[in-house]
Amino acid sequence: MKKIFAANWKLFKSPTETRNFFKSFKEVSAKATGDLVFFPSAISLEAASETVKGSNIAFGAQNCYVQVQGAFTGENSAQIVKELGGQYILIGHSERRQLFGETDALIADKVALTQSLGLIPMLCIGETLQEREATHTFRVLETQLLLGLAKADKAKPIVIAYEPVWAIGTGKVATPEQVAETHTDVHNILTKMGFTAPILYGGSVKPDNAGTLIKQPHVSGFLVGGASLEVDSFIKIASV
Ligand code: 13P
Numbered sequence: 593m594k595k596i597f598a599a600n601w602k603l604f605k606s607p608t609e610t611r612n613f614f615k616s617f618k619e620v621s622a623k624a625t626g627d628l629v630f631f632p633s634a635i636s637l638e639a640a641s642e643t644v645k646g647s648n649i650a651f652g653a654q655n656c657y658v659q660v661q662g663a664f665t666g667e668n669s670a671q672i673v674k675e676l677g678g679q680y681i682l683i684g685h686s687e688r689r690q691l692f693g694e695t696d697a698l699i700a701d702k703v704a705l706t707q708s709l710g711l712i713p714m715l716c717i718g719e720t721l722q723e724r725e726a727t728h729t730f731r732v733l734e735t736q737l738l739l740g741l742a743k744a745d746k747a748k749p750i751v752i753a754y755e756p757v758w759a760i761g762t763g764k765v766a767t768p769e770q771v772a773e774t775h776t777d778v779h780n781i782l783t784k785m786g787f788t789a790p791i792l793y794g795g796s797v798k799p800d801n802a803g804t805l806i807k808q809p810h811v812s813g814f815l816v817g818g819a820s821l822e823v824d825s826f827i828k829i830a831s832v
Contacts, residue, residue, distance in 0.1 A: 593790050595626025595806070596751060596813035597830035598714065599820030600654065600682060600794075605632060607639035614643035616823045621648055624830040626813055629714070630820075631682045634668050641676040652680030652711070655688060658701040660709070670709050681706045684740055685716045686757045696739030704743035707750070714751040714815070715740050716794070717778070721758035729774065734781050741787065752791045753815040754778055759795025761817060766795060768804050775810035799828035806832045 605613065610632050621628060630651045632640045640651045657667035670681055683706065684699040699715070706713040717736040719729045733754070744750060754774060759766050766774070771793055778791050793805055794815035805811060819825040 593812050596629060596790055596792055597624060597626055597826075598629040598631065598680075598682075598751075598753070598792060598813065598815045599826055600631045600685070600815055600817050601633060601636075601821065602654070602687070602817060603633055604821055605636055607636045610636040610639040611643050613821075613823065614640065614647075614649065617827070618644070618647050618649070620823065620827045623827055624648070625832065626830065628830060629680050631680070637673065637676055637678065641678070645677070650679045652678045652682060652714070654682045654685065656681045656683075656702060656706065658698065658705055660705070670706055670711055674709055674711055678711065680712045680714055680751075682714045682716065682753075684736075686718050686755060686760060690757070696736060699740045700742045700744075703740060703750070704745075707745050707748045712749045712751060713744070714753055714792075716753045716755055716815070718755040718757050718760075718795075724756065724758065730777050733774070733778055737778070737781050737785065741785065744787070746786050750787065750789045752778060752782065752789050753794050754791055755794035755815060761796070763796050765797065765801050765805075766793070768808055771805055771811060772808040775808060779810040797829060799825050802829040802832045 628649045631654045653673045656670035660669045660671035683702045688694040703713045719732040723732050790812035792813045792815045797814045797816045798819050
């Protein structure tokens with residue numbers, strides 16, 4: 593399966609910073625050994641769209657609403673992302689689930705809408721430390737997949753990003769053994785459900801651990817936060 597290296601910029605980088613990043617990144621992007629996907633903040637999407645035009649760099653939004661237009665103050669439209677040339681929507685990131693109260697039911701609607709527009713949903717799943725310590729990881733991930741993909745079209749592309757919540761922004765990366773075991777579980781759950789999808793790992797991925805993690809079974813790439821904000825560190829990760 594082709595590798596995917598995705599960058600989640602969260603609430604970082606203005607339009608000017610976005611343009612400057614891509615001007616430098618385009619000079620090295622040919623080194624990537626898989627597809628490149630960036631998720632800038634919504635206000636910087638147009639800057640991204642203009643600067644990556646004609647390159648091997650894809651982009652998308654970090655979130656969208658379940659309607660494409662209407663009286664929904666403050667929300668983002670997947671239709672507008674598409675008009676800008678975006679190809680992906682990140683859905684159900686743990687920060688959306690934890691800080692903004694997103695439920696699996698809402699996430700399922702976002703996945704369905706994204707696919708219906710011809711965009712690719714990148715669905716994030718992951719357990720908390722408490723859930724892992726209570727040995728509930730498998731059950732949590734299975735539930736998130738069953739509910740989050742309840743309205744998904746198996747015939748259309750979808751990407752899964754496994755991001756253990758305890759490894760996000762903490763510097764505590766999952767061990768290669770934990771990644772191997774959990775990605776195999778996720779792969780098996782997806783297969784049982786009838787889905788074929790690349791499974792990315794996310795959570796404190798850095799240039800010095802990416803080489804080992806990419807070799808683990810059913811790891812098709814990464815979803816990178818902090819280390820994706822610098823050209824050097826992200827291209828090192830994307831060229832493993
Ligand atoms: P970090 O790479 O900063 O841990 O963030 C991971 C993440 O949340 C990507 O979506």
